[in-house]
Amino acid sequence: MTNPRSVRYELKTELVRQGYTLSSFSKISGVNRGVLSSTLSDPPTKSLSMNQLNQMSEALHLPVGWLYKQYAEELIKDIEHVSWRKVKDLLTHCLILNKVSLIKMMLDALEDKTAYVNYIFELAEEVIEQGSQADLQMFYQYVLDYESNPHTERFAVSQYRLFRANLGLDLQQNFKAMIQFAPYRHTLPLYLKLDALAQLIHVSYALKDWEVLNEYGKELVNTANLAYKEKSKQSHISTKKHERPLIVYFGKGYTAQFIKWEHSGNYEEAKKLIPYYEDLSWVTKVDPLDTESRISVEKHAIYAKCNRYNLELLQGNYSALKPYVDYLEFFPEEHPASLTIIIKASNMHKWDIDEILEKYHHIIYPSNILDYLQRITSYSMIVEINRYINIYYELALYYFERKKNKDDLEHILSVLKSNIEKYNRLYSFDSTQLFEKISKFYLA
Template sequence: MGGLQGTMHWSLRSEIERHRRECGYTLSKLGELTGINHGSLSEILNGNPPRAMTIGQLDALAAVFGREPGWLYELYTEECISEGRISRPRLIPYLIRCAEVGRKDCIDEVVPKLLENPKNISTLFLVAEQLYESGKQKESVPFYQAVVDSEKDGHSDQFVMSQYRLFRAALGTNSEENGEAVIRFSPYRNRLPENYQLDALFQLARVCFALQKWKKSEQYADELRFLAETIYIHELDRLKRNKKSELPEVERPLVYYYGMGYLFKGAALEMQGLYVQAKPYVQGYADLGWFELLDEAGHQEVERFRVWAKANLYTLEVLSGNANIIEEYADYLESLPTIEILAGLISIMKSANIYCFCVDKVVERFSSHIASFGQFTDAIGLDRHLQFQYQTAIYEFGKGRIEKGIEETLCCLTLADLMSRYEDTLKCVTLFEEYRQYASTTQVEQYKAIVTGRKKADLIF
């Protein structure tokens, strides 16, 4: 073993030995406390050559010595990479633990060494996948990024999957970041395996809808519907010929993706004011009971789509100017979850503003639900809350309730600022400036704090 390697190899063990002596532990006692077999521990510390230790054993030693997680990780690399040879059984758990305990310095040192040989890209991909699958999306990002930056074959499975994982990990409440994530990932969507492609198209349609990119949301919804239908027809054909199922493993039942293709298409058309064109797509998911291959989860999705379709058909009627159906619509909304009540109230407020309806009784009826809309922290929930606040502000101004209108405008402006929604921010600023002369000193100060960034993401409702 070379001089530097030998020194580092010895340093890891010398540090452990020093702590053992300081604590007054015999090898037998140390083995008892750590759960490491006495013989194995002796070979690890005193063998010639010493036996390699696992990262779990090093963690156990750190815990016994009262040291923080990640103790001596900078010296552990020699257990994984020695004389140009890599031990994947030790390296992969080591990198995963480095990510988990925040030892970015160790990752930054090891990864360039690995990338000296392109074959090791697959090792980084395995590390990323294990982190991602265990729910540690944020921690997986540097490894997926290393794969994307280093893999020369843009069609390789691990390159495309890394692009998809980075897309999913990037999605949050920041609209600008979500939009950039869509741009980076969308060219690779059709290279994914079908099961991931279904999820990818659903996410693309969902995110573009939240970003108010209606045409893009339509496009991805169409692709999603077509892919789900193609898989469905292929699977039915196989079953009729008594062949083994090839239904892909997906996050949701296949009927969910099929229905969502219709739902996002109809919703995007609705948002463009194309209510007549939207209606057939809403009817397309109103009754999916004919869909075969349904398990219990699938039947539950069919029922959810039925509920959504009924609400959205009411929505289209209200937005088309049918005031007579508002009370009936409100009755139905009361049976739905709060997020669906929020969606319904947006339509009611929007129609009230377009057709000069009075919906004060509806607002009062749902006042307790309205007060809870601030609970939503996901992109769709925040987007709907923003839309509701904006429509409510316009409604209050229209009814001559200026102070209340300004309050609603400030709430809407805060949400737009939180989400980095610049177009919506401009709309709110324009609305506030129109009524600024009627604002109280406190309201003007709140407004200044938001637009100057002093009240960034500090919700005032």
């Protein structure tokens, strides 16, 4: 007798309820009558496929996914004998419909079955290659849980995919994700290592870990050089594509090294790095000059000019301030990064920049930082949010040192505190020192 919870029972019941015979239902569903007979007979002589189930559900005017839970339960009951193709079909359809609980149920049923590790990994990578935005974290966690050799490439790739999935605007969470992933970057295939190092640079910058930032910068340039050489030798061979043009990785690697020297106060060493990213058009010899590459070449030329101005200001050249501000009129995307340095330099050299702060008041205090940044910049949100925190930190020092209006100072402290709590709790040590200093000498 047919199990009253089975897929076949539910289908047969619905056919009868809607008044179909096998012949009439075959015509409207497009499923062969013989297939219907063999899959719905008791006992069945043929297994039901996902496509057939979806066809029948559609013909019965029931939602896709109507009987997925029962279908999954039947596969699990006979999991030792079910083919990977059937499991894959179900998981794929569950991803499309975001049926997270069913995916978890299937993966739990496959626990300790090491033969499935590579199947699960390849399915997840296949979904990514198709450009899907599906959440694949459970798949990659399955690989990490049941891969017997943690030194394999698929283990490293799974670590990387989870690292990327866990990156957000909370720096504490990003720090944990970086610590978990970083040791596995060396095992990644070249095209993913480029992307991985770029993300590690973003997190390191936000953490203000300049030494680590510098090391990742050097490593990214070396990795980009390897990719460049591969493309030079095998430009006619189709290979897996890295996420961004090679120009981006060269530029990010060199600017990471520049930032290390800039923040360490070694401005001469920082200056030596600018020519390396000032003109990256040579990279297009092996990496075609598409729209993104062309824009990246132009952007790095802008970065170079801004960074030359930054070094002039940090070294006390006040005469560079006006031409710098005039230059920035044309590049709103650079405003957060440039304002950080302008305010920092004014604190270092006791300059009055009230007029500039008034000019950029709407940029310093957008009604919603995330909305503003998403409109004006293509940079990493991790980096840009933390630039704003740096702006507020330097601005608080600026107001304190000049004994500005108490309301202005209290406002900037409130904004700084709010953004640290939202995005960067790891900044608390620096900000605590600032708050104590101001409380003791000014707000008491």
